[in-house]
């Protein structure tokens with residue numbers, strides 16, 4: 001499942017406007033802001049998940065991805081900057 005996160009028309013971040021109960025098909029409408037982590041693209045979400053699953057070890061992530069520590073550290077810093085901006 002790939003959740004669309006930006007407007008195809010103007011590139012602004014999308015909000016959630018409708019949710020459906022998979023059991024009884026009840027539909028709920030509103031204008032809800034996505035949680036910060038869901039505003040990341042799929043690759044960035046995978047990065048956060050893999051950071052968590054490697055117990056927060058950038059060294060371990062670099063090893064598993066076959067990248068150098070500084071490369072992985074830069075990816076981390078870029079993502080920290082992006083999330084900091086999304087939170088503001």
Ligand SMILES: [Zn+2]
Pocket residue numbers: 021022023024025026
């Ligand atoms: Zn229901």
